[in-house]
Amino acid sequence: MIDYKNVLTTCPYCGTGCALHLQVLDEKLVGVLPAKNHVVSEGGLCIKGWNVHAFVNHPDRLTTPLIRKNGKLEEATWDEALTLIADKFGEVKTASGPDSVAILTSAKCTNEENYLLQKFARAVIGTNNVDHCARL
Template sequence: MEYRNVLTTCPYCGTGCNFHLQVLDGKLVGVLPAKGHVIADGGMCIKGWNAHAFVHDKERLQKPLIRKNGELVEASWEEALGLVAERLGKVKADNGADSIGILTSAKCTNEENYILQKFARAVIGTNNVDHCARL
């Protein structure tokens, strides 16, 4: 029997509200506000209040899917990433690096967003980088 609260940052936008993930016997069961935290001081928006819901959702994708003959088929990460790399390489070779744009997300961490802009600039060779929080 174990119940603990893990303080973390909300993954849904860039504001940076903190909350607690309620962990019961190793499973995420809910969220609790973080009273006294500098950003939202114990408040949350509707997204924060539901931030735990997708983790154990039965409809959450566990494996990548590749569309084959009009149907989404489960694939290995190796196959999926291989396909993405091959197609991006082809688009770049045919139409140039600036025909590709990278959209990142406020749901990512700073580090993930850093990697994505690095990927766009250093690997693809374009400055077309943007993200959903700039709406």
């Protein structure tokens, strides 16, 4: 049996919010189709949106955090990675003050994730140094 599906989703590449269909054939991601009657993108996409399917199963995609040990990146668990980040933030903050830290968020995140990151910057670290990639 042929299993063809279009999965409606939002392009993850920037904050515009273009809609697209991921074309799934026999449980494999094979392409992208724009969504014509969607209010944001009205059937259009940019070159990144048209190629969204390419990164999902790409062999170069990182699937675990990496920690540099002795000059070499090694796979780590999320617990190890987050503990290391928390320790380093703490060290930097104690040594040089909270304004020595800056948080760069992303237009690829949701509003809620961006809210959490600015909250983290202001309430946990104690700095107003928050910006995001859409300013580029």
